[in-house]
Amino acid sequence: MxxxxxxxxxxxxxxxxxxxxxxxxxxxxxxxxxxxxxxxxxxxxxxxxxxxxxxxxxxxxxxxxxxxxxxxxxxxxxxxxxxxxxxxxxxxxxxxxxxxxxxxxxxxxxxxxxxxxxxxxxxxxxxxxxxxxxxxxxxxxxxxxxxxxxxxxxxxVLPTGHHAAISAGVDSSTTVVVVGDGAVGLCAVLAAARLGAPRIIAMSRHAERAQLARDFGATDVIAERGDAGIAAVREALDGDLADCALECVGTDIAMDQALGSVRGGGSVGFVGVPAGGSQIPIGTLFARNIRVGGGMAxxxxxxxxxxxxxxxxxxxxxxxxxxxxxxxxxxxxxxxxxxxxxxxxxxxx
Amino acid sequence: MxxxxxxxxxxxxxxxxxxxxxxxxxxxxxxxxxxxxxxxxxxxxxxxxxxxxxxxxxxxxxxxxxxxxxxxxxxxxxxxxxxxxxxxxxxxxxxxxxxxxxxxxxxxxxxxxxxxxxxxxxxxxxxxxxxxxxxxxxxxxxxxxxxxxxxxxxxxVLPTGHHAAISAGVDSSTTVVVVGDGAVGLCAVLAAARLGAPRIIAMSRHAERAQLARDFGATDVIAERGDAGIAAVREALDGDLADCALECVGTDIAMDQALGSVRGGGSVGFVGVPAGGSQIPIGTLFARNIRVGGGMAxxxxxxxxxxxxxxxxxxxxxxxxxxxxxxxxxxxxxxxxxxxxxxxxxxxx
Missing domain, CATH: 3.90.180.10 (Medium-chain alcohol dehydrogenases, catalytic domain)
Structure with a gap:
């Protein structure tokens, strides 16, 4: 064959x-x-x-x-x-x-x-x-x-996006940031919407993907990254950070974006294959009480x-x-x- | 003064x-x-x-x-x-x-x-x-x-031990391994018992602390560490690993013991101050779907x-x-x- x-x-x-x-x-x-x-x-x-x-x-x-x-x-x-x-x-x-x-x-x-x-x-x-x-x-x-x-x-990709959301504890009471606008990230948006999340912020700077994120249920799209991205999350959420972030890339930059986007006591669901170099900084988890779960769905x-x-x-x-x-x-x-x-x-x- | x-x-x-x-x-x-x-x-x-x-x-x-x-x-x-x-x-x-x-x-x-x-x-x-x-x-x-x-x-120490248990999701259905027999580890045993955990395995090689762990509700005490410790957990649990582990030390050795003691999809609550050098290996979390939460209580x-x-x-x-x-x-x-x-x-x- x-x-x-x-x-x-x-x-x-x-x-x-x-x-x-x-x-x-x-x-x-x-x-x-x-x-x-x-x-x-x-x-x-x-x-x-x-x-x-x-x-x-x-x-x-x-x-x-x-x-x-x-x-x-x-x-x-x-x-x-x-x-x-x-x-x-x-x-x-x-x-x-x-x-x-x-x-x-x-x-x-x-x-x-x-x-x-x-x-x-x-x-x-x-x-x-x-x-x-x-x-x-x-x-x-x-x-x-x-x-x-x-x-x-x-x-x-859909079970993987869903796993990010489940691992982060997304439900109808949680605000969510999704890092990554590939198929998994977009499916994570869809999964979060399906679980009833009232605010879903997709991070994307690509018009076609941002539109599909909105079609899948994103309430906000943020193009900025890094500290500017975190500031934009705060602006969207009236000064607050998100309850949950879904890391759907696998790079250190994406993981930092996810960790920086959630409040103290928040949670990150990660499904990006860490081949991209992502790490979990224990000091950040310790000081900010951020829970991390996920992995291969x-x-x-x-x-x-x-x-x-x-x-x-x-x-x-x-x-x-x-x-x-x-x-x-x-x-x-x-x-x-x-x-x-x-x-x-x-x-x- | x-x-x-x-x-x-x-x-x-x-x-x-x-x-x-x-x-x-x-x-x-x-x-x-x-x-x-x-x-x-x-x-x-x-x-x-x-x-x-x-x-x-x-x-x-x-x-x-x-x-x-x-x-x-x-x-x-x-x-x-x-x-x-x-x-x-x-x-x-x-x-x-x-x-x-x-x-x-x-x-x-x-x-x-x-x-x-x-x-x-x-x-x-x-x-x-x-x-x-x-x-x-x-x-x-x-x-x-x-x-x-x-x-x-x-x-x-008691809220900190309790935080380890809460962060790991300990309840009346979970088996638990507690790594660390200092006051926090012993309080984590007490907290797990208070939350109804049916099996609580304390890891200790110190007679006085092991006895207090039992007094606080540990059902088993294991003196071995490393792979031998993990094998002893399996022996105590009829071939299974624990649902939850509580890391109450802050060293890499203790974190590895905790991660190695839980089943796929299990969880680790960590409260050991990472000044001791503990890290969270993302590859292990990814491959074994282990959730990690905790930090400063x-x-x-x-x-x-x-x-x-x-x-x-x-x-x-x-x-x-x-x-x-x-x-x-x-x-x-x-x-x-x-x-x-x-x-x-x-x-x-």
Whole structure:
């Protein structure tokens, strides 16, 4: 089959790779309907994370089950499924508490399983998915093609934005600042609005993204950064700082912006991959009593409730996809993300 | 009057200092009945924090109001009061949310106010206390002398231990590991028991402290540290890790012990002053979805509910004081803390 391989900075190609096979009883094979490029894929694409040898890339996908292992109980051939980007066993202590992302044998789509065997990525024609019963979420058919982009956001960016909001304790009483206007940041705005936050301040200096933030429920957009950004938050909130901030980038600058935007006793939910250099300064947390939580989202935990809202038409997170590419055009899909000419690239397999 | 002055490592002396004066309308003067030595005082005593010039020290006290500023509404001469170690204005956004410790003009007993004027310490005969209405808690008389040690713990160590537990989300459904067997760690055990935690594992290798931990409600005591300590936690919890850990030391070793003792998606409440070198490793938080909160305790917020339990005899936190010293013997009070021949030194003024 064909799938994306990253060779080094700026170099992602479609190549022929082995067809996926069932390895474990809990595996299924999924025929990928759509995948996409994630902001975190850009860490390698931009050379910020090294690529010592070529490897598969892409971790978001929706598709149709074409084969099931002997131990799979809840899925059958022909089911349309959403694959969370992180796959938990469903049985260990972390999974039992709903933290699939901290599973003791967690696997990432596009990486390897706990036995070191490759799991196929989301930028390819087919994928082996382990822990299928515990991980995949079946979508009742028939599938409206127009809803596929929104279903695809459930693979990562919407649960990740939602995790930032949940980790920060966002509810109908909290004011919120969202740092980061990528697809995750925009989904964090949507999640905060869905949770009822009365004031949601999106930090963006990009007109198209700022507009989508407003469409997703942002009540304010602030272009300033650093101390000027914090002053603008205070101006918007009548002299106060926010109760919660959602850090959706992964850089030190973004984390500082988030920490500086919340009041004493406030909280920061962080989901930006810290490959960008973000740190958590303990002195700031100690002196200002700021709580920090988040990390890799347990996507599976949140998909059912978010899916219900997508299928009911209450939310339309698929708007983060501003351009679709054929799989063979993967290089263009990455370039568009890298150059910010799109918010997020959808890839049709 | 006489008060303690630290001159450098190992050198704390009682000297004559100016009598405190009312400066602001919100000030009161308190005649100190009892003060004590805090584990955090040892950072300077041990030279871990530099002492570039001699200064007052000690931040915990209970005593009797002897003078009130013109703007004080809730306190009168003769009132017996507990002074929280950190004094908040009561009006700023942080204070309105109960985070007095993150007040925009927070003052520390024994340090200086927001105008740079000295606030007297708890190791001395008398003290000026700013923000008196917002900070001091009156104890209804008559005062039983036997309860004074427990009242004195409400100045810092019990609210601080309680803050660790609250910040970690301890409740009647959570298993808890407490790292640190000083007075704060022991009070954290007491706080966790008071909140109903069904399993409380105290980490201690000191027989007297381990016994007090059990008296305060610890169900298990583990002497091992590092990986062996984590393995012992798993053994105690039938293979699981704890839901919550309370870091009550302030060193990297203690923070690592706390982070390693909790399950994926668990939480760490930290109250150890990070002068000991503790850090919060963002990669661990990201990968394991561990939440971290805590910092300097908003003591004032917690004193009323804890005081009610002290006065009703439901808790006896004063047991952390294993020896009392006269103010003139302050050097011996520090030496006993430093050499761990006492758990906590009480100082009678």
């Amino acid at each position: 064909r799938a994306a391989i990253i060779h080094g900075p700026g170099d992602v190609r479609i190549e022929t790779v082995p067809d996926p096979q069932l390895h474990d009883d809990g595996d299924v094979i999924v025929d990928v309907t759509a995948g996409c490029v994630c902001g975190s894929d850009l860490w390698a694409y931009r050379g910020i994370r090294p690529t010592p040898h070529p490897h598969r890339i892409g971790h978001e996908l929706v598709g149709v089950v074409t084969a099931v292992g002997a131990g799979v109980r809840t899925l059958g051939i022909g089911d349309f499924v959403i694959a969370p980007f992180d796959l938990g066993c469903g049985h260990c202590q972390s999974c039992r508490h709903g933290f699939y992302s901290a599973c003791e044998t967690v696997c990432l789509v596009g990486a390897t399983d706990s036995h070191g065997r490759p799991i196929d990525g989301g930028q390819g024609e087919r994928a082996r998915i382990p822990y299928a019963d515990a991980s995949l979420v079946k979508v009742p058919g028939p599938i409206d093609p127009l809803v596929i982009p929104s279903l695809l956001t459930l693979s990562d 347990p996507a599976r935990r949140y998909i059912p409730e978010l899916l219900a809202d997508v299928l009911a038409g209450r939310i339309d997170p698929g708007l983060v996809f501003t351009q679709a590419f054929a799989l063979r055009d993967i290089a263009a899909a990455y370039r568009a993300m890298d150059e910010r000419t799109v918010i997020k690239s959808l890839v049709m397999s | 006489r008060a303690a002055i630290i001159h450098g490592p190992g050198d704390v002396r009682i000297e004559t200092v100016p009598d405190p004066q009312l400066h602001d309308d919100g000030d009161v003067i308190v005649d100190v009945t009892a003060g004590c030595v805090c584990g955090s005082d040892l950072w300077a005593y041990r030279g871990i924090r530099p002492t570039p010039h001699p200064h007052r020290i000690g931040h915990e006290l209970v005593g009797v109001v002897t003078a009130v500023g013109a703007g004080v509404r809730t306190l009168g001469i003769g009132d017996f009061v507990i002074a929280p170690f950190d004094l908040g204005c009561g009006h700023c956004q942080s204070c309105r949310h109960g985070f007095y410790s993150a007040c925009e003009t927070v003052c520390l007993v024994g340090a200086t106010d927001s105008h740079g004027r000295p606030i007297d310490g708890g190791q001395g005969e008398r003290a000026r206390i700013p923000y008196a209405d917002a900070s001091l808690v009156k104890v209804p008389g008559p005062i039983d002398p036997l309860v004074i040690p427990s009242l004195l713990t409400l100045s810092d 908003p003591a004032r917020r917690y004193i009323p509910e804890l005081l009610a339990d002290v006065l009703a005899g439901r808790i006896d936190p004063g047991l952390v004081f294993t020896q009392a010293f006269a103010l003139r013997d302050i050097a011996a009070a520090y030496r006993a803390m430093d050499e761990r021949t006492v758990i906590k030194s009480l100082v009678m003024s």
